[in-house]
Amino acid sequence: MRILFKFLKVAFVALPLLAMRQDKPLRVIFFGDSITQAGVSPTGYITKMTEMLKAQGKESQYELMGAGIGGNKVYDLYLRLEDDVLSKKPDVVFIYVGINDVWHKTTYGTGTDPDKYVKFYEALIKKMKAQNIRVIVCTPTVIGERNDASNPQDGDLNYYSRLIREIATRNNLQLCDLRKYFQDYLAQNNPKNEEKGILTTDRVHLTDNGNKFLAEKMMEALVQK
Amino acid sequence: MRILFKFLKVAFVALPLLAMRQDKPLRVIFFGDSITQAGVSPTGYITKMTEMLKAQGKESQYELMGAGIGGNKVYDLYLRLEDDVLSKKPDVVFIYVGINDVWHKTTYGTGTDPDKYVKFYEALIKKMKAQNIRVIVCTPTVIGERNDASNPQDGDLNYYSRLIREIATRNNLQLCDLRKYFQDYLAQNNPKNEEKGILTTDRVHLTDNGNKFLAEKMMEALVQK
Amino acid sequence: MRILFKFLKVAFVALPLLAMRQDKPLRVIFFGDSITQAGVSPTGYITKMTEMLKAQGKESQYELMGAGIGGNKVYDLYLRLEDDVLSKKPDVVFIYVGINDVWHKTTYGTGTDPDKYVKFYEALIKKMKAQNIRVIVCTPTVIGERNDASNPQDGDLNYYSRLIREIATRNNLQLCDLRKYFQDYLAQNNPKNEEKGILTTDRVHLTDNGNKFLAEKMMEALVQK
Amino acid sequence: MRILFKFLKVAFVALPLLAMRQDKPLRVIFFGDSITQAGVSPTGYITKMTEMLKAQGKESQYELMGAGIGGNKVYDLYLRLEDDVLSKKPDVVFIYVGINDVWHKTTYGTGTDPDKYVKFYEALIKKMKAQNIRVIVCTPTVIGERNDASNPQDGDLNYYSRLIREIATRNNLQLCDLRKYFQDYLAQNNPKNEEKGILTTDRVHLTDNGNKFLAEKMMEALVQK
Numbered sequence: 001m002r003i004l005f006k007f008l009k010v011a012f013v014a015l016p017l018l019a020m021r022q023d024k025p026l027r028v029i030f031f032g033d034s035i036t037q038a039g040v041s042p043t044g045y046i047t048k049m050t051e052m053l054k055a056q057g058k059e060s061q062y063e064l065m066g067a068g069i070g071g072n073k074v075y076d077l078y079l080r081l082e083d084d085v086l087s088k089k090p091d092v093v094f095i096y097v098g099i100n101d102v103w104h105k106t107t108y109g110t111g112t113d114p115d116k117y118v119k120f121y122e123a124l125i126k127k128m129k130a131q132n133i134r135v136i137v138c139t140p141t142v143i144g145e146r147n148d149a150s151n152p153q154d155g156d157l158n159y160y161s162r163l164i165r166e167i168a169t170r171n172n173l174q175l176c177d178l179r180k181y182f183q184d185y186l187a188q189n190n191p192k193n194e195e196k197g198i199l200t201t202d203r204v205h206l207t208d209n210g211n212k213f214l215a216e217k218m219m220e221a222l223v224q225k
Numbered sequence: 226m227r228i229l230f231k232f233l234k235v236a237f238v239a240l241p242l243l244a245m246r247q248d249k250p251l252r253v254i255f256f257g258d259s260i261t262q263a264g265v266s267p268t269g270y271i272t273k274m275t276e277m278l279k280a281q282g283k284e285s286q287y288e289l290m291g292a293g294i295g296g297n298k299v300y301d302l303y304l305r306l307e308d309d310v311l312s313k314k315p316d317v318v319f320i321y322v323g324i325n326d327v328w329h330k331t332t333y334g335t336g337t338d339p340d341k342y343v344k345f346y347e348a349l350i351k352k353m354k355a356q357n358i359r360v361i362v363c364t365p366t367v368i369g370e371r372n373d374a375s376n377p378q379d380g381d382l383n384y385y386s387r388l389i390r391e392i393a394t395r396n397n398l399q400l401c402d403l404r405k406y407f408q409d410y411l412a413q414n415n416p417k418n419e420e421k422g423i424l425t426t427d428r429v430h431l432t433d434n435g436n437k438f439l440a441e442k443m444m445e446a447l448v449q450k
Numbered sequence: 451m452r453i454l455f456k457f458l459k460v461a462f463v464a465l466p467l468l469a470m471r472q473d474k475p476l477r478v479i480f481f482g483d484s485i486t487q488a489g490v491s492p493t494g495y496i497t498k499m500t501e502m503l504k505a506q507g508k509e510s511q512y513e514l515m516g517a518g519i520g521g522n523k524v525y526d527l528y529l530r531l532e533d534d535v536l537s538k539k540p541d542v543v544f545i546y547v548g549i550n551d552v553w554h555k556t557t558y559g560t561g562t563d564p565d566k567y568v569k570f571y572e573a574l575i576k577k578m579k580a581q582n583i584r585v586i587v588c589t590p591t592v593i594g595e596r597n598d599a600s601n602p603q604d605g606d607l608n609y610y611s612r613l614i615r616e617i618a619t620r621n622n623l624q625l626c627d628l629r630k631y632f633q634d635y636l637a638q639n640n641p642k643n644e645e646k647g648i649l650t651t652d653r654v655h656l657t658d659n660g661n662k663f664l665a666e667k668m669m670e671a672l673v674q675k
Numbered sequence: 676m677r678i679l680f681k682f683l684k685v686a687f688v689a690l691p692l693l694a695m696r697q698d699k700p701l702r703v704i705f706f707g708d709s710i711t712q713a714g715v716s717p718t719g720y721i722t723k724m725t726e727m728l729k730a731q732g733k734e735s736q737y738e739l740m741g742a743g744i745g746g747n748k749v750y751d752l753y754l755r756l757e758d759d760v761l762s763k764k765p766d767v768v769f770i771y772v773g774i775n776d777v778w779h780k781t782t783y784g785t786g787t788d789p790d791k792y793v794k795f796y797e798a799l800i801k802k803m804k805a806q807n808i809r810v811i812v813c814t815p816t817v818i819g820e821r822n823d824a825s826n827p828q829d830g831d832l833n834y835y836s837r838l839i840r841e842i843a844t845r846n847n848l849q850l851c852d853l854r855k856y857f858q859d860y861l862a863q864n865n866p867k868n869e870e871k872g873i874l875t876t877d878r879v880h881l882t883d884n885g886n887k888f889l890a891e892k893m894m895e896a897l898v899q900k
Contacts, residue, residue: 029305063757078303079300079344079345104338105333105334105335105556108330109329109334109336109784110330110335111334111554113335116301120300125305148837149824149829149833150837151834152834153830154824154830155825155827155828158823158831159825161829330556331555331783331784369605374604374605375608375612376605376607378605380601380603380605381606382605383598467770529753529798556784558788559779559781559786560784560785560788561784561785566751663892
């Protein structure tokens with residue numbers, strides 16, 4: 001009798017949770033630039049994450065959506081935040097932006113000043129938090145794969161990554177430290193100190209291996225408690 | 226009797242309007258960068274406009290407010306639009322931004338791409354129009370005063386000015402073509418083809434004469450029907 | 451008798467000149483960047499000049515040689531001056547450099563400061579003059595064909611062109627004012643204010659028409675007394 | 676008798692050498708940019724080296740000369756090589772250039788491409804070697820003193836330093852690895868990860884401590900066998 005009661009008690013609590021889970025998967029938006037735009041292609045990292053979830057029989061628990069546009073910098077995300085993210089009512093958002101903020105300084109003269117980068121980044125966070133979104137911030141990966149700190153933008157990417165780590169701490173947010181993961185990987189797996197060809201095809205955009213590696217790291221962050 | 230009635234009818238309609246006018250001056254915000262930030266200083270162009278209104282006995286009809294921050298580009302205006310403009314319920318807004326969008330390309334590598342410039346500019350306009358604000362758009366003045374089209378940023382400033390003229394047409398807005406006014410003035414008043422010293426102290430920021438010239442042009446635009 | 455004497459006198463003077471002319475054509479080197487490198491291709495401007503000379507039966511009087519290397523700036527010319535020009539003992543040298551000195555500022559951050567541009571340019575001239583070479587200096591053509599002074603580098607190209615005009619005057623050299631010729635042509639022949647497609651394929655490198663136009667202007671300068 | 680002869684033979688050879696040594700100190704030229712220009716000031720590194728030699732009673736053995744000009748890049752050194760170095764018949768030359776080649780990319784858009792940097796560097800070396808000069812090549816120190824590889828130009832400075840190390844190897848030259856020395860020092864002596872104030876006043880130019888540190892490292896290289 002007591003056991004039955006206990007079972008019922010558990011059932012009363014657990015069943016609605018289960019039901020909710022089945023009816024409404026966790027909606028996850030990846031908000032970023034060209035790497036994320038390519039993330040929903042057949043070999044992209046978001047596609048690979050969906051495949052990983054299927055393989056684990058968890059496809060009904062998550063709904064992964066890409067919101068990446070090539071060439072985007074942090075303020076471009078801010079301009080389309082309402083349309084491309086908030087209006088879609090996501091539960092989780094990965095912010096993965098910064099490559100172009102650094103890169104375009106050299107290639108077009110139109111990068112983003114570090115103080116402005118932080119300002120817009122925190123403006124994004126504020127609006128997402130107001131909608132109770134779980135925000136996961138990512139450090140920018142690489143512009144060049146050399147592992148002796150001699151890629152031209154390494155200093156700046158390290159600096160912007162540090163700014164994001166500080167943003168995570170200050171706003172009490174989960175950090176997905178992609179730059180660190182990439183650097184650690186390349187320290188082990190780039191014996192010839194190549195500029196590209198390991199995780200990237202062109203120093204920035206991902207190889208199949210790069211997409212796979214990114215998918216794993218994003219997944220770890222997503223399922224983390 | 227009928228005449229009296231008519232007079233009264235007119236009086237009932239007109240008196241509140243007259244009263245309103247006296248009670249509530251036209252609120253005008255100047256939204257821009259360091260030139261506008263300096264505009265509210267004792268010798269700045271906004272101060273000079275207020276003095277012009279006083280001299281004409283119109284000080285009660287207009288309330289001029291500066292909203293300029295040094296180093297601002299178009300997307301910085303977008304970020305602070307709500308706080309610094311919309312929340313103040315202005316009747317008229319001058320948008321005067323673009324110098325840094327061009328200049329910072331060279332000095333910091335952090336200028337603004339032309340397509341992004343237009344995008345953010347029109348996003349500003351859209352939000353202001355939704356609040357029934359009369360928007361006056363200004364072309365960027367100068368970076369260097371040489372009058373033979375040989376200042377390094379002349380090509381880019383001409384291009385961004387053209388974009389603003391197109392924005393004005395497309396959005397049916399009043400244009401205050403400051404760049405044209407400055408170029409015409411310098412064609413006449415810079416016989417030695419100097420880089421600075423006529424309207425600017427340092428190729429960008431205004432001399433007393435520059436502030437006076439700007440104040441006149443802004444005033445013409447403001448009182449224009 | 452007197453007539454015979456006169457004839458002989460003329461013959462004594464003229465014959466050696468004629469002989470010299472036939473034995474040794476005037477050697478002309480075009481010293482520059484990618485436009486000049488492409489100048490010796492089948493449709494290039496130097497090839498077209500050679501064809502023009504043939505059509506006029508003057509092919510034996512001139513020997514045209516290209517010395518252009520893609521991406522070259524003025525200091526690159528200085529580094530290879532001995533090998534690619536002086537050692538070849540030319541009679542005439544066209545210096546046609548400046549596009550990359552301006553353009554690379556934006557695209558790679560590796561343009562040339564104006565004062566350094568002048569310094570290296572005059573160092574080139576000094577060494578050529580020491581070898582009695584007739585030097586013809588050319589202003590840089592275009593980066594973008596818009597005819598309303600709104601190509602991003604127009605201001606800088608106008609400035610560097612002015613520097614070259616001043617170099618020509620200061621060093622008493624012949625000027626081939628290519629930028630002016632191009633601007634005048636585009637003012638007449640670019641009704642839609644296009645960025646490219648009239649004289650250039652890509653805002654810089656020449657169409658067949660562009661090569662033809664350049665060949666004519668270079669030829670005028672070459673045969674000028 | 677044979678011994679006397681041998682002694683005399685040695686004496687005849689050795690005495691002039693000894694005499695020459697005493698009469699003619701080793702002439703050392705420091706060839707570089709603003710850091711070297713400031714090196715001959717009362718607190719500069721070259722002045723400190725001269726003081727060190729005096730303290731050791733070796734002032735008659737060395738003659739140290741500065742040949743630094745503010746803002747110089749590698750090609751500027753090439754332009755003034757004859758006048759400022761070769762014509763002075765030095766025995767030893769320190770080449771210490773590269774900061775501006777990297778820095779000016781961002782601040783003026785007029786840095787030096789890496790391949791051109793190597794080309795001009797080796798052209799310098801070739802001409803010095805032809806005059807039997809002992810060349811010591813130095814890696815560029817720092818632009819920013821942060822010790823977590825997050826100064827904006829760290830990647831590029833590391834890259835150009837690697838190019839110089841390769842130049843040293845390829846040309847069989849002595850290397851004075853200043854960048855490594857500075858980085859090692861800052862790893863130990865910059866606990867707050869400051870941008871400036873330890874070895875530099877402004878991220879680039881040297882404090883008194885910086886000049887002292889540089890003088891020691893240069894001296895070690897100079898007296899090295």
